[in-house]
Amino acid sequence: MNPRQDQKAFLTSLFSAAVSAANPYDAIKANLPCGRTIVVGAGKASVQMAQAFEKLWDGPLEGLVVTKRGGGARCDRIEVIEASHPVPDASSLHAAQRLMEVVTGLAEDDLVVALISGGGSALLAAPQPGLTLDDEIAVGEALLASGAPISAMNVVRTQLSRIKGGRLAIAAHPAKILTLIVSDVPGDIAGLVASGPTVPSSRSHADALDIVERYRIQLPRRVIEFLSAPVERRLDPDHQCFSRNDVRVIASAAKSLEAAAEMSQCLGVPAVILGDAMEGEASEIAKVHAAIAREVLNKDRPFKGPVVLLSGGESTVTLRSDGKGGRNPEFLLSLAIDIADCDGIFALAADTDGIDGSEDNAGAFADASSVARLKALDQDAKALLAKNDAWTAFNAVDDLFLTGPTGTNVNDFRAILVV
Known part of the structure; x- marks a missing residue:
């Protein structure tokens, strides 16, 4: 499989493997x-x-x-x-x-x-x-x-x-x-x-x-x-x-990430599990993930691409406004801002129970074009993030990830594909 041709399908298959393992x-x-x-x-x-x-x-x-x-x-x-x-x-x-x-x-x-x-x-x-x-x-x-x-x-x-x-x-x-x-x-x-x-x-x-x-x-x-x-x-x-x-x-998240890593390997892309117990502000965790992904893309370190970076745990969002969102879309919007100039990075973040936040989406997809596509719609990614309004951002660019209730719950699933 060439992950460049259908990054969303590839990332979705990893999420499905993670959920099936639970x-x-x-x-x-x-x-x-x-x-x-x-x-x-x-x-x-x-x-x-x-x-x-x-x-x-x-x-x-x-x-x-x-x-x-x-x-x-x-x-x-x-x-x-x-x-x-x-x-x-x-x-x-x-x-x-x-x-x-x-x-x-x-x-x-x-x-x-x-x-x-x-x-x-x-x-x-x-x-x-x-x-x-x-x-x-x-x-x-x-x-x-x-x-x-x-x-x-x-x-x-x-x-x-x-x-x-x-x-x-x-x-x-x-x-x-x-x-x-x-x-x-x-x-x-x-x-x-x-x-x-x-x-x-x-x-x-x-x-x-x-x-x-x-x-x-x-x-x-x-x-x-x-x-x-x-x-x-x-x-x-x-x-x-x-x-x-x-x-x-x-x-648990650990078992689900291992299943996703195995699925990625079967599809021909090496996978690395960064951790299954990550906690902290979603937007800050995103900055760390973005930095690692950029390092892989630009310098082939600490991992050589193509590679999938997997992580789990439960991020948090300190509410500053009343926007629509959830911790995984918040993570992705912050990530999208930090990879806006990095063609070759594609991400999925979702709650394994199928519902993240107050809406009906499990999470969302993001890539290097997310911020530019928002700008073309007169939407400011940084302003939306400041309002905890990540759902509005990904709904606008048609990148929400919808699964419905999955019947299990092992917390956040994050997959970042670097090609």
Whole structure:
């Protein structure tokens, strides 16, 4: 294949390979338990994980999973509840309560299979005593606007919840728990995916307050007072309630990037994985990627072209305006500005769950002509970036990447082809 002839198709094939590597059916098949089973779950991939489990499981089965509103997918034997994302609402409160009810009163011989994926933090709202749903909503909105990485946001969320940070596992005790995780958190820290409903957190109120201060997050006074109180609600990870827990990360950004690299090699283009846990401002991460791509294009270092540069993780966007976008289009618009004079660089950046930001696109494509094509339409790339309006930019030049919900979620996928 000559990647010059159809760069978009080439980059799309790499994204498809990455998503396929996180397919819930294959991941569940490799991790089936034995015995009477109650399935619970939360996250953007929870229904697809539950559907896979139903197909692969022959014995009695019951349970409940919570997913993002609007998905429309259903299971045969497992109940599905839809709730709000990315900011919780009353449906999230109801979902958390129902999950707690499902695991309450179980026996030692029972087995709970927890299907956890990214997005579960917002889908499950269960404020600690003294806090309200309005507090959780305010916290969610403030976190999303702060520019804090997902790992930091989930530390704060965990401290304010009656279901996160292992508290769902406490409710299920003495049943055994098998937690299967599709990770969207850089580094695949199990307790941070969906804020770890079945995985105890070692972080404290003080850790949460440090994050609030570091990222200048404006939280309701009642929340700050709660985190500042002398009573510590942290669970002991060595508590006997967690002694029979089995936690497995069954899909992740690392595995998906490896699949994309293998696909690229099969198509005749060498691939390099720059990292699977990159965090930081999307526009700044883009500058680093652009610098590497330019070095390859102009000097054949640190890699000789043609080559595909792959990376994953979760970038962030500190909102400065109310433009339409998402972290991947923001990354690409910044990248496009820095490669505007570099014919031979083509990029795709997308969220592996199929939806990035407030619109219906997974991400977008960019290349050396993006800025010039915008200018021809009387659009200023730098001004659009300053307004966090990357969606408008790529919609104008017909370079949005649309996939629809993919049924999985292992965070950002970035592929930069240098030829």
